[in-house]
Amino acid sequence: MGLLPRPLFTEPGLSLAMIRTADKHAKIIEAAIRVFSRKGFFHARIADIAKEAQVADGTIYLYFNNKYDILISLFEEEIGKIILEVKLLLDSEAGDDPRKMLRVFALHHLQLMDDRRELAEVLQMELRQSNKFMREYRLTKFSEYLDIISGIVKQGQQQGIFRPDVLPGVFKRAFFGALDETARLWVLSPDHPYSIEETANQITDVFIRGINTD
Amino acid sequence: MGLLPRPLFTEPGLSLAMIRTADKHAKIIEAAIRVFSRKGFFHARIADIAKEAQVADGTIYLYFNNKYDILISLFEEEIGKIILEVKLLLDSEAGDDPRKMLRVFALHHLQLMDDRRELAEVLQMELRQSNKFMREYRLTKFSEYLDIISGIVKQGQQQGIFRPDVLPGVFKRAFFGALDETARLWVLSPDHPYSIEETANQITDVFIRGINTD
Amino acid sequence: MGLLPRPLFTEPGLSLAMIRTADKHAKIIEAAIRVFSRKGFFHARIADIAKEAQVADGTIYLYFNNKYDILISLFEEEIGKIILEVKLLLDSEAGDDPRKMLRVFALHHLQLMDDRRELAEVLQMELRQSNKFMREYRLTKFSEYLDIISGIVKQGQQQGIFRPDVLPGVFKRAFFGALDETARLWVLSPDHPYSIEETANQITDVFIRGINTD
Amino acid sequence: MGLLPRPLFTEPGLSLAMIRTADKHAKIIEAAIRVFSRKGFFHARIADIAKEAQVADGTIYLYFNNKYDILISLFEEEIGKIILEVKLLLDSEAGDDPRKMLRVFALHHLQLMDDRRELAEVLQMELRQSNKFMREYRLTKFSEYLDIISGIVKQGQQQGIFRPDVLPGVFKRAFFGALDETARLWVLSPDHPYSIEETANQITDVFIRGINTD
DNA sequence: TATGAATGAGCTTTCATTCAT
DNA sequence: CATGAATGAAAGCTCATTCAT
Incomplete structure (x- = not known):
């Protein structure tokens, strides 16, 4: 018995059970993304998600309180990951140039x-409804995402390259809205007439010209 | 029965019955707007709308095929009215100046x-979902609304005051998205930090600078 | 049209619709009694009651708020009827003799x-649970039923034929408990060894001797 | 493995394992009493009982076949203990006087x-239901408990101090019912208006006068 | 023995839609 | 045209029980 192979090294505080748990949580979120995107939140049945995740219906309730909780968790976790990604990208590719930063942000988002x-x-279709009907959940991650944009604007204004009279709180919504409405087209009709880079540049060009001091 | 009073004169093609009908149709649409805005489409019950419209549940099915049909009709009719309004306004207030036109459009929308x-x-929350789940309905009116913007852009490009390399099909979505995301803030938190005019000007300024030739 | 037969006289405030409604309410209560007695409240499904009452599942919710509400309504209504019955019987058969009244009460109950x-x-099995878990409902009718007994005792004490040191509030529970536990035997094993009259007399004899002054 | 310490001496037929087993069996029963009394049998979850007993859910199934089995075991064991107690008490305190015996029984029960x-x-609320739905289990202990009462009556009749025409089988139910319905009041509203002794005496007085020859 | 994650059958309740009046 | 009682399909969620470890 002592001869059975045992892991020589175990990551401290990360048991097999925890790995499995994390595994299932993730599996369910991923399944939910697929099912919600296919049928929408309201038409999606718990049974659909369970089937897609290859778990029993009841198992879902070991990881989430209810159907809404899946959606909210999905939002927060996925947007959280996106925030990390884009911040990393801004650091590595945009230097200290706010114009470049807007460009990077736009391209990354699209x-x-x-x-x-x-x-x-799912984000396109469900985020708006959720904001209204699940007030208890604040969608804090989404705010954080938008604040990256206003942060860039403020930085540009401090550097004197963006017009100081532009309100960062208004700009962030306008910029995000422009990108998101554009992306929405692709969700509805998958083949885009222009390339992503082209589209990203078009939009960023307009906004950068619009906000530049000169 | 023959003795019942009948209208001596009837507008051709518009009987009393039709007026009454139009009346109830409108009452139901208005009620639906209130109920959908309060509870969202999925949580709204036909019984809620019927109560709000002061008609019986069954009466609704004399004017609409089903719950979705109310939503679609609502979209098409209301956006139809908005298109008429904004076109009238553009004619009367913007002259032939595309910059002015964008300004008028933005202010009117907000x-x-x-x-x-x-x-x-209702538009904020339900339009996106509907686009996806009710493909049979094309939401043609919504496209028509967006095309007002691209029309303005094209006009400006012909006049040589807007940069010719801006794609009108991209611009229309960006401009609408910027306005709509901004308006969304107000739906969520009713008191706006800046005045509507201020906000409209901020956004239009950015876009006009962004698209201007010079 | 004026020649169509119309009811010449209509009971004020009792429309056809109300009769139908009362009808269905009663049908559901009766069905519930049968189903609850067969399977017990917890094992009884709404679908069982609906089937037994020959209505759709949903119809039940037009008349009752939920499953508990059926049980509570059943209690209150049926015990209400029993109270009326026994009071009538006491008036007509027991004169003013409290001993006779106890006898009538006991016989009627059994x-x-x-x-x-x-x-x-249903009363045997569910009344106790309900008292505990549905505190919001006070089971007032049941108290009223017990108070008939204490009322008889008080009357007997005023007439000087019942011992004054007997507490009516204790006696009412003891008397009812004795009767009800006895009746419970029959619920469990339907064939009784002694006749109802014999049993009722046995019990009443003991209690009357026990409470008589002399 | 053979080197593991083993108890050198074992009570015949009562190994350490059995003691531990008995231990957990008892712990679960005690937990079940608390949980059933709090939530009722149907609303109580196995998980609740497991938590209260500080064992895992699955462990319960090592000691009981199913949820019902816990309830039945609880009944039989607890009533078994009560029977032993009351018989001991009757022997030690009531001598050979059946009147005294009834008094002792009543006081002890209350x-x-x-x-x-x-x-x-738990007994108040669940015993009745169980009698109906778990016919396989005969609740023999409960019958045995009631038979103590009829035993006393028979003894009194043999001694000539109780009226011979009273049926012991009827009396036992009446007496038990009277006591139990009285006790039920306390379960529902914990503060009793009269002392236990007072109440026990009131009830026993009535029954003894009612059954005495004289 | 002991554990507790996983299972999936089961049921109350809702509500869009129908239709007899 | 208008009504609203009746319908019954549909689904979120619970929890007793199992079983791999």
């Missing part, structure tokens, strides 16, 4: 919406 | 979203 | 439990 | 219902 079509669809 | 809060909420 | 076996079973 | 409120509640 690329993401294109690459992860199913997630995009 | 003012509308502010004035008709309940309608705004 | 006879009822024997005649309406299904109702008896 | 005192028990007052002292062990949680057990009382």
Whole structure:
């Protein structure tokens, strides 16, 4: 018995059970993204998600309180990951140039919406409803995402390259709205007439010209 | 029965019955706007709408095929009215100046979203879902609304005052998205930090600078 | 049209619709008694009651708020009827003699439990649980029923034929408990070894001797 | 493995394992009494009982076949203990006087219902249902408990101090019912208006006068 | 023995839609 | 045209029980 192979090294505080748990939580979220994108939140049945995740219906309730909780968790976790990604990208590719930063942000957002079509669809379709009907959940991650944009604007204004009379709180919504409405087209009709880079540049060009001091 | 009073004169093609019918149709649409804005489409019950419209549940099915049909009709009719309004306004207030036209469009859109809060909420929350789940209905009116913007852009490009490399099909979505995301803030938190005019100008300024030739 | 027969006289405030409604309410209560007696409240499904009452599942919710509400209504209504019955009987058969009254009460209670076996079973099995878990409902009718007994005792004490040191509030529970536990035997094993009259007399004899002054 | 310490001496037929087993069996029963009294049998979850007993859910199934089995075991074991107690008490305190015996029985029953409120509640609420739905289990202990009363009556009749025409089988139910319905009041509203002794005496007085020859 | 994650059958309740009046 | 009582399909969620470890 002592001869049975045992792991020589175990990550401290990360048991097999925890791995499995994390595994199932993730599996359910991923399944939910697929199902929600296919049928929408309201038409999606718990049974659909369970089937897609290859678990029993009841298992879902070991990881989430209810159907809404799946949606909210999905939002917060996925947007959380996106925030990390885009921040990393801004650091590594945009230097200290706010114009470059807007460009990077726009390209990343559109690329993401294109690459992860199913997630995009869920965000596009369900985020608005949720804000209204699940007030208890604040969708804090989403705010955080928008605040990256206003942060860039403020930085540009401090550097004197963005017009100081532009309100960052208004700009962030306008910029995000412009990108998101554009991406929405792709969700509805998957083949885009222009390339992602082209579209991202078009939009960023307008906004940068619009906000530049000169 | 023959003795019952009948209208001696009838507008051709518009009988009393039709007026009454139109009356109830409108009453139900208005009720639906209020109920959908309060509870969202999925949580709204036909019984809620019937109560709000002061008709019996069954009466609704004399004017609409089903619950979805109410939503679609609501979209098409209300957006139809908005299109008429904004076109009239563009004619009367913007002359032939595309810059002025964008300004008028933006102000009108935001003012509308502010004035008709309940309608705004329904459009904000339900339009996206519907696009996906009711493909049979094309939401043609919505496309028509967006095309007003691209029309303005094209006109400006022909006049040589807007940069020719801006794609009108991209611009229309960006501009609408910027306005709509901004208006969405008000739906969620009714008191706006800045005035509507201020906000409309901020956004239009950015876009006009962004698209201007020079 | 004026020649169509119309009811010449209509009971004020009792429309056809109201009769139908009362009808269905009663049908559901009766069905519930049968189903609850057969399977017990917890094992009884709404679908069972609906089937037994020959209505759709949903119809039940037009008349009752939920499953508990059926049980509570059943209690209050049936015990209400029993109270009326026994009061009438006491008036007509017991004169002013409290001893006779106890006898009438006992016989009536046991006879009822024997005649309406299904109702008896429901009261026997569910009344106790309900008192505990549905505190919001006070089971006021049941208290009223018990108070008939204490009323008789008080009357007997005023007339000087019952011992004044007997507490009516204790006696009422003891007397009712004695009768009800006895009746419970019949619910469990339907064939009684002794006749109802014999049993009723046995019990009443003991209690009357026990409470008589002399 | 053979080197593991083993008890050098074992009580015949009572190994350490059996003691541990008995231990857990008892712990679960005690937990079940608390949980059933709090929530009722149907609303109580196995998980609740497991938590209360500080064992895992699955462990319960090592000691009981199913949820019903816990309830039945609880009944039989607890009533078994009560029978032993009351028989001991009758021997030690009532001598050969059947009147005294009834008095002792009544006081003991009421005192028990007052002292062990949680057990009382479970017996009050669940015993009746169980009789109906778990026919396979005969609740033999409960019959045995009632038969103590009829035994006393028979003894009194043999001694000529109780009226011979009273049927012991009827009397036992009446007496028990009277006591139990009285105790039920306490379960529902914990503060009793009269002392236990007073109440026990009131009831026994009535029954003894009622059954005495004279 | 002991554990507790996983299972999936089961049921109350809701509500869009129908239709007899 | 108008009514609203009746319908019954549909689904979220619970929890007793199992079983791999």
